[in-house]
Amino acid sequence: MASNHELAVEILQTIPGYVSEFQFVFDSSHININMVTESIAEFERTLVTPNSRFDQWLLGDKDALTDQEKDGYRLFKLTGCAGCHNGPAEGGQAYQKMGSFNSYDTTHPSIGRQAVTGSRSDRMRFKVPTLRNIELTYPYFHDGQARTLEEAVDTMVWVQLNRKFSPTGNAKAVSFLKTLTGDLPQIILPILPPSGPDTPSPQPFE
Amino acid sequence: MASNHELAVEILQTIPGYVSEFQFVFDSSHININMVTESIAEFERTLVTPNSRFDQWLLGDKDALTDQEKDGYRLFKLTGCAGCHNGPAEGGQAYQKMGSFNSYDTTHPSIGRQAVTGSRSDRMRFKVPTLRNIELTYPYFHDGQARTLEEAVDTMVWVQLNRKFSPTGNAKAVSFLKTLTGDLPQIILPILPPSGPDTPSPQPFE
Incomplete structure (x- = not known):
């Protein structure tokens, strides 16, 4: 990685538009390289999706959610979903074992955090994903196995919480999840500065 | 192609955001499919780059070009470049043989229009490219062989016009070419509508 960072900085230095x-x-x-990572981080700070209907409701707009959606939120807390999916991002704050109660059936080869730590106790432990904009980020799970929110909710409550939702309960939970879609950032396609005379030719990987 | 068009339309029809x-x-x-192609064409009509300094000069702003750039434009016409690179796009209106006077050295396998028409007389015949924004669209030629405008200009005047520019002439021509850079379109990254329940799963090609 150190050599790639050096290469990246060297090349940037040959491009007049970046230098200026x-x-x-x-x-x-x-x-x-610190300037580069700081610049990328500054861009990433803009990648937020505020103003979901759930946010509006939390901020006091009682009409931002329907009764069905409020029932879904109640179920989300009562059933235990909020045990992991919590905080400002409704998730993203912990690693958890996929299959706390019942094992998750998959043919996907991933073993989760164990591949990083080498520790057997991290087998099938994954980062709890944020639920913000979950309606838009199908397919679900590390293997993309669940294509719909309905299916993802059923799987989650079974493998993580040892519960089964009725079709009505599932519909409530899903309707709540759909209130988590915020305003997506409007990104103008960047027009990259042209190479300078000393910029090296691209070398395709072999 | 017909079957791909049908598939495209069928899939669009399952995505509520597109239907609406x-x-x-x-x-x-x-x-x-006509609606689809019309929509794409309507988008493509926005991909223009007006207001280059050369445009401003043609529209009457005498100060939009420096003397060096005006010399370059004179050379561009006198030498014969404008014989092919003409019209609103300074090119794009004809197929021409690459190597009218002197053969173009390349190891690239392309045989030009011959590959399309099958006709021997179309060997090494290529579409004359537009010169608008040429400063930004390196590397040059069908094989990307020329990395700089200086090099591209030297090659072109030699193989197409049997001429050699002095370094001063080359610099003038290049400075003119750099006045053809216009205002690039500002495109907001589209946020694509989510799939619907009937949208088929992606099937990776085998």
Whole structure:
């Protein structure tokens, strides 16, 4: 990775459009990797999706959710979903074992965090995903096995919570999940600055 | 192709967000391929890059070009470049043989229009490219062999016009070409509508 960072910085330094942007922002004619990562992080900070109907409701707009959706939220808390899917992002704050109660059936080879830590106790432990915009981010799970929210909810309550929802309960939970869709960022397609005379030719990987 | 068009339309028809957009624009709940191609064409009509300094100069702003750039434009016409690179797009209006006077050296396998027409006389005949925004669209030629405008200009005047520019002439021509960069379209990254319950799963090609 160190060598890739060096290469990235070297190439950026040959592109006049980047040199002048970095000069403008960091007041330095010499680009370094910290400036690059800071720039990327600054962009990533814009990737938020505020103003979902659930947010509006939490902020006091009582009419932002229907009764069905409020029932879904109640079920979401009572059943235990909120035990892991919590915080501002409704998730993203912990690793949890996929299959706490009942095992998850999959032919997908991933073994979860065990592949990172080497520890047997991390087998099938994955990061709890955020539920924000979940309606738009199908298919679900690390293997993409569930194509619909209905299916994902049924699987989750069974393998994680040892419960089964009635079709009505499932519909309530799903209707709540759909209130988590926020305003997506409007990103203008960047027009990248042209190479300079010293920019090396691309070398395709072999 | 017909079968791909049918498949495309069938899939669009299962995505509620597209159905309502097409309904809104074409006043029909039934999508067909003509609506699709018309929509794409309408988008493509926005992909223009007006207001280059050369355009401004042609429209009467005498100060839009420097003397060096005006010299370059004179050279561009006198030498014969404008014989093919003409019209609103400074090109794009004809197929021409690459190597009218002197053969173009390349190891690239393309044989040009001959591959389409089968005719020997179309060997190494290519579409004359537009020169608008040429500063940004390196590398040059069908094989990407020329990395810089300087190099591309030298090659072109030699193989097409049997001429050699002095370094000064080359610099003038290049400075003119750089006045053809216009305002690029600002495109907001589209947020695609989610699949519906009847949208088929993606089937990776084998």
